[in-house]
Amino acid sequence: DAGVTQSPTHLIKTRGQQVTLRCSPKSGHDTVSWYQQALGQGPQFIFQYYEEEERQRGNFPDRFSGHQFPNYSSELNVNALLLGDSALYLCASSETGVVTNEKLFFGSGTQLSVL
Amino acid sequence: QKEVEQNSGPLSVPEGAIASLNCTYSDRGSQSFFWYRQYSGKSPELIMSIYSNGDKEDGRFTAQLNKASQYVSLLIRDSQPSDSATYLCAVYSYGNNRLAFGKGNQVVVIP
Numbered sequence: 001d002a003g004v005t006q007s008p009t010h011l012i013k014t015r016g017q018q019v020t021l022r023c024s025p026k027s028g029h030d031t032v033s034w035y036q037q038a039l040g041q042g043p044q045f046i047f048q049y050y051e052e053e054e055r056q057r058g059n060f061p062d063r064f065s066g067h068q069f070p071n072y073s074s075e076l077n078v079n080a081l082l083l084g085d086s087a088l089y090l091c092a093s094s095e096t097g098v099v100t101n102e103k104l105f106f107g108s109g110t111q112l113s114v115l
Numbered sequence: 116q117k118e119v120e121q122n123s124g125p126l127s128v129p130e131g132a133i134a135s136l137n138c139t140y141s142d143r144g145s146q147s148f149f150w151y152r153q154y155s156g157k158s159p160e161l162i163m164s165i166y167s168n169g170d171k172e173d174g175r176f177t178a179q180l181n182k183a184s185q186y187v188s189l190l191i192r193d194s195q196p197s198d199s200a201t202y203l204c205a206v207y208s209y210g211n212n213r214l215a216f217g218k219g220n221q222v223v224v225i226p
Contacts, residue, residue, distance in 0.1 A: 033213070042119075042203050042216035043159065056213050090158055092214075103149070104214055106158040 002027060004093050004107035012113045013081050021076040021110045025093030031055075032074040033104060034066060035090040043090055049074050050096065078112075086114045118142060119206050121217035129225050134191040136220050138204030141185070147207035148180055148187045153219065154200045163189060194224045 005024045013019050025032050031050045035043035045058035049068035068074045072093075078085055088111050092104035120139050128134045136150075147166055151159035165171045165178040165187065177190040187206075191198055201219040208215075 035216075040218070042121075042218040045213050045215065048213060056211070058213070103147075103161065103164065105161070109158050 004029075004091055004105055006089075006091050006107035006110050008110060009108065010111045010113075012115060014115050015081055015083060017081050017114075018077065018079045019081060019112060021078075021089050021091075021112075022073065023075070023091030023093075023107055024073045025091075026105050029093035029095045029105070030072050031094045031096055032068060032072065033092045033094070034074070034076045035092065036060075036085075037088040037090055037109075039087070046076070081114045083114050086112060088112075117217075118215040119204055119217040121204050121220050123220050125221040125223060127223045127225055128194050130194060130196060132194050134194050134198065134222050134224070136189040136191075136202050136204075136222070138187045138189075138206075138217055139185055140187070140204075140206045140215075142206070142208045142211070143182075143185060144210050145185075145206045145208045148178070149205040149207070149214070150176075150178060150189045151203040151205060151216075152200045153203055159203055191222070194222075196224045196226050198222060199224045 004026050007022045033048040034046040037043045046060050048056040052068045063079045065077045088109045090109045091107045150163040152162045153159045163178040165180045171178045175192045179188045201221045203219045204217040205214050
């Protein structure tokens with residue numbers, strides 16, 4: 001049973017560029033959440049996708065957008081990259097349900113460096 | 116006020132000792148509480164979940180929850196060098212419908 005998979009593992013971009021990160025959830029999971037983790041900080045919630053729609057959003061600008069596909073996989077897009085966007089981007093999946101949907105399983109992350 | 120606060124600095128404990136980590140949260144309506152372990156350069160790994168007041172034990176780990184004080188803690192007994200990691204406290208509120216994390220506490224177990 002594959003866990004949460006993310007690609008790519010590392011990425012180097014320059015300021016102003018655009019980036020797309022990808023995530024496939026754990027088998028049986030239908031909800032995908034994206035987090036940004038800066039060095040020395042805890043993960044910060046970006047947004048969550050369920051049924052191909054953005055269900056919740058954290059305090060991130062519109063430069064951050066996403067998408068969920070019918071097979072539950074998801075993409076995170078960041079436009080007009082800033083130096084401060086350099087971070088580990090984590091995808092987490094969960095299954096819908098009152099009791100269990102908050103129990104997240106994380107992928108290995110994408111380390112984004114903006115130069 | 117931050118949603119989840121972990122204010123302690125790096126914690127150094129001798130091998131075999133007890134490591135104690137604390138976390139406070141601001142949303143009194145929070146209902147689910149988690150501890151994640153994160154090794155350097157790796158993703159967070161769920162190690163404990165707790166939903167009701169009191170203690171919950173799982174192997175060498177014990178989570179403690181006090182909703183009246185909005186406080187959750189993690190004890191690591193018989194600490195091992197492999198326990199050296201950052202421990203993240205996470206809190207879920209059905210009102211917010213998302214998991215909020217503290218900044219983490221680094222634990223270093225000294226052989």
